[in-house]
Amino acid sequence: MPGTFQINKTSGLSRLGKFTTSNGSFETPNFMPVGTRGSVKGVDIERLAEAGAQIMLVNTYHLWLKPTAPIVRGLGGIHKFTGWQGPILSDSGGFQVFSLKSIRKISEEGVEFRSHIDGAKCFLSPEISIQTQEELGVDIAMVLDECPAGGCDFGYFERSLAMTQRWAARSLAARRKETTSIFGITQGGSHRELRTRAAQEIGALDFDGVAIGGLSVGEPKSEMYEVLSYHPQQLPAAKIRYLMGVGTPEDIVEAVRNGVDLFDCVMPTRAGRFGRAFINADEPTLNIKNSKNQNDTAPLDQNCSCLACRHHSRGYLHHLFKVGEMLGPQLLSIHNLTHYLSLMRSIREALAEDRFEALYREIQSRWAKVEEIGELGGVNG
Amino acid sequence: MPGTFQINKTSGLSRLGKFTTSNGSFETPNFMPVGTRGSVKGVDIERLAEAGAQIMLVNTYHLWLKPTAPIVRGLGGIHKFTGWQGPILSDSGGFQVFSLKSIRKISEEGVEFRSHIDGAKCFLSPEISIQTQEELGVDIAMVLDECPAGGCDFGYFERSLAMTQRWAARSLAARRKETTSIFGITQGGSHRELRTRAAQEIGALDFDGVAIGGLSVGEPKSEMYEVLSYHPQQLPAAKIRYLMGVGTPEDIVEAVRNGVDLFDCVMPTRAGRFGRAFINADEPTLNIKNSKNQNDTAPLDQNCSCLACRHHSRGYLHHLFKVGEMLGPQLLSIHNLTHYLSLMRSIREALAEDRFEALYREIQSRWAKVEEIGELGGVNG
Numbered sequence: 001m002p003g004t005f006q007i008n009k010t011s012g013l014s015r016l017g018k019f020t021t022s023n024g025s026f027e028t029p030n031f032m033p034v035g036t037r038g039s040v041k042g043v044d045i046e047r048l049a050e051a052g053a054q055i056m057l058v059n060t061y062h063l064w065l066k067p068t069a070p071i072v073r074g075l076g077g078i079h080k081f082t083g084w085q086g087p088i089l090s091d092s093g094g095f096q097v098f099s100l101k102s103i104r105k106i107s108e109e110g111v112e113f114r115s116h117i118d119g120a121k122c123f124l125s126p127e128i129s130i131q132t133q134e135e136l137g138v139d140i141a142m143v144l145d146e147c148p149a150g151g152c153d154f155g156y157f158e159r160s161l162a163m164t165q166r167w168a169a170r171s172l173a174a175r176r177k178e179t180t181s182i183f184g185i186t187q188g189g190s191h192r193e194l195r196t197r198a199a200q201e202i203g204a205l206d207f208d209g210v211a212i213g214g215l216s217v218g219e220p221k222s223e224m225y226e227v228l229s230y231h232p233q234q235l236p237a238a239k240i241r242y243l244m245g246v247g248t249p250e251d252i253v254e255a256v257r258n259g260v261d262l263f264d265c266v267m268p269t270r271a272g273r274f275g276r277a278f279i280n281a282d283e284p285t286l287n288i289k290n291s292k293n294q295n296d297t298a299p300l301d302q303n304c305s306c307l308a309c310r311h312h313s314r315g316y317l318h319h320l321f322k323v324g325e326m327l328g329p330q331l332l333s334i335h336n337l338t339h340y341l342s343l344m345r346s347i348r349e350a351l352a353e354d355r356f357e358a359l360y361r362e363i364q365s366r367w368a369k370v371e372e373i374g375e376l377g378g379v380n381g
Numbered sequence: 382m383p384g385t386f387q388i389n390k391t392s393g394l395s396r397l398g399k400f401t402t403s404n405g406s407f408e409t410p411n412f413m414p415v416g417t418r419g420s421v422k423g424v425d426i427e428r429l430a431e432a433g434a435q436i437m438l439v440n441t442y443h444l445w446l447k448p449t450a451p452i453v454r455g456l457g458g459i460h461k462f463t464g465w466q467g468p469i470l471s472d473s474g475g476f477q478v479f480s481l482k483s484i485r486k487i488s489e490e491g492v493e494f495r496s497h498i499d500g501a502k503c504f505l506s507p508e509i510s511i512q513t514q515e516e517l518g519v520d521i522a523m524v525l526d527e528c529p530a531g532g533c534d535f536g537y538f539e540r541s542l543a544m545t546q547r548w549a550a551r552s553l554a555a556r557r558k559e560t561t562s563i564f565g566i567t568q569g570g571s572h573r574e575l576r577t578r579a580a581q582e583i584g585a586l587d588f589d590g591v592a593i594g595g596l597s598v599g600e601p602k603s604e605m606y607e608v609l610s611y612h613p614q615q616l617p618a619a620k621i622r623y624l625m626g627v628g629t630p631e632d633i634v635e636a637v638r639n640g641v642d643l644f645d646c647v648m649p650t651r652a653g654r655f656g657r658a659f660i661n662a663d664e665p666t667l668n669i670k671n672s673k674n675q676n677d678t679a680p681l682d683q684n685c686s687c688l689a690c691r692h693h694s695r696g697y698l699h700h701l702f703k704v705g706e707m708l709g710p711q712l713l714s715i716h717n718l719t720h721y722l723s724l725m726r727s728i729r730e731a732l733a734e735d736r737f738e739a740l741y742r743e744i745q746s747r748w749a750k751v752e753e754i755g756e757l758g759g760v761n762g
Binding site: 037038039040041042043044045046062066067071074075076080081082083294295297307311312313315316319320322323325326327329330331 | 418419420421422423424425426427443447448452455456457461462463464675676678688692693694696697700701703704706707708710711712
């Protein structure tokens with residue numbers, strides 16, 4: 001039945017599960033490639049499936065403005081539109097709107113803003129967001145929430161959380177399609193008191209899943225890890241838990257260890273477009289543009305079976321980036337997605353075989369040396 | 382044996398054949414996708430094979446300057462470098478050099494020019510060109526020739542042709558690798574007397590194939606068709622005939638009808654990147670950016686089985702171009718290459734089944750209305 005989350009095994013706080021939608025199911029823990037405007041940048045849907053993707057994410061904000069939800073619906077809905085026949089989750093549009101620099105006004109009713117495309121005045125409310133996501137025809141819709149900037153004071157966080165909570169209830173009430181699952185979102189920044197309250201209040205509502213919002217938005221990693229140490233286990237045990245916009249392989253294993261089931265991030269594709277490859281090695285990322293790759297006949301990763309690693313040397317990939325051939329970004333995006341989705345499969349296998357802790361330590365130790373997270377790209381776009 | 386051209390059937394002036402190289406053979410008539418810098422823009426080698434490509438072309442000029450021939454050789458040669466295991470033909474580098482606006486001096490010895498990358502002084506001669514192509518490790522190398530601008534007078538054409546002829550003999554003498562086939566090139570613009578002389582002189586040398594150069598370089602189509610009406614049949618009947626840098630489907634069937642066996646052109650990929658699709662319809666091309674495609678649920682071409690047509694509507698492809706997603710150019714490039722290579726297969730099947738004349742008339746009548754060749758992209762790059 002759509003919206004069903006089945007937990008097949010728990011191991012410590014971690015869980016091995018399966019979430020079912022009207023368009024198939026996906027195993028958890030899992031990672032969603034980001035198809036911002038209805039396309040994972042540079043990666044066609046057959047390559048996406050080949051990389052191991054079981055579910056794709058699209059951004060409501062972008063599709064809402066262009067081509068618009070009625071046009072997507074007219075073209076048969078988001079699955080026919082993108083060609084991706086498996087599960088599709090959309091965000092609420094809130095994250096992009098609240099990131100806009102253009103004039104906006106947040107009120108109890110919703111948020112006023114100007115389109116980044118043509119400056120047109122737009123209005124987004126919890127109801128409009130759910131209605132738009134249902135019109136797109138996604139399998140999983142996210143509620144509209146406010147994600148306050150890290151610099152806000154406790155009072156702002158508290159008032160914002162209370163409104164986000166009221167928006168959550170309105171979002172549920174706005175649902176018209178039984179087949180659309182809706183996930184609530186907890187906010188509260190790094191404030192334990194607020195996260196705890198959010199967990200209780202969002203947990204009490206009839207959502208099909210609960211997401212953790214407001215992390216990996218610029219705060220120090222130690223703060224995010226602190227929240228991960230107590231927050232996921234505050235969420236309803238029977239529901240799928242989704243950590244939004246996270247992260248590096250290190251962040252992902254940290255969160256899985258604390259009971260998170262689902263992730264999304266632009267990092268693999270954005271990093272790929274800029275020439276950064278994720279590999280299974282002591283140094284877990286590689287800058288293909290570095291001249292040391294110029295004469296290297298080895299593939300990016302000896303143990304990877306992706307398109308790039310099947311056919312091409314580091315030297316060739318280096319060349320493609322140096323001369324600006326678009327095939328370079330394409331190949332590294334495919335490689336990085338394959339890396340991420342293989343990691344998720346490894347995590348599931350390790351959980352099934354009671355050896356997740358060893359995998360966790362391996363990833364953590366590799367990543368302990370990496371200091372350049374910023375360069376790999378943030379959560380947005 | 383490498384360099385063998387086997388003609389299996391003739392039909393009028395047209396021929397059905399097979400050319401063999403050290404890295405496999407290709408059927409003729411055929412079309413070579415252009416992998417300028419060692420990559421067909423936006424199209425990975427598995428998609429290239431899926432589109433039906435049997436041979437790929439690379440540009441010596443570009444690879445010579447970057448990454449340089451020694452680096453390609455160090456990475457295992459052009460086949461390992463690109464990952465394309467089938468036949469590869471390279472041009473001589475001359476066409477790009479003679480197109481450069483930077484200072485250059487043409488002498489009997491060769492041509493002096495400045496690199497478009499860093500302005501460095503470079504020198505290309507018939508011997509250096511062959512040596513470079515052999516170092517790249519291509520299956521078929523082209524001789525260095527001068528392709529005079531259309532505006533030159535008869536005297537210039539005549540002197541240029543005489544030098545190109547001496548360069549041809551020097552190119553053959555420069556060959557060091559038995560496995561590298563070398564094709565001569567005829568020039569002479571639209572001058573019948575010069576074309577005839579070129580055919581005799583190039584035909585008399587021990588080339589593995591003969592190319593027709595200096596067409597589709599800005600002259601009126603009627604002039605090119607006039608040359609096609611007598612020139613291909615002046616070339617040695619037993620050798621493969623390659624019309625360089627041509628062209629539209631209309632040009633290709635015209636040339637096949639006059640005995641040409643092999644083609645290359647950037648048109649399918651360049652047009653694809655700009656949103657122009659080739660289709661089997663009364664209007665043989667379509668501008669996907671046109672707003673009439675916005676709500677169209679039909680694929681580009683009902684009878685096409687390419688990646689784009691398997692999964693995507695015109696409405697979705699229109700959207701990708703409107704929002705600038707790189708997947709749009711990728712999908713249209715794949716579609717257009719599939720269209721071209723399917724056309725070549727149709728031509729071969731029609732020749733085999735004695736119905737080429739009907740196919741020729743069908744393509745000619747569709748294209749008779751098209752006036753916008755310029756927009757589809759020229760021969761270079």
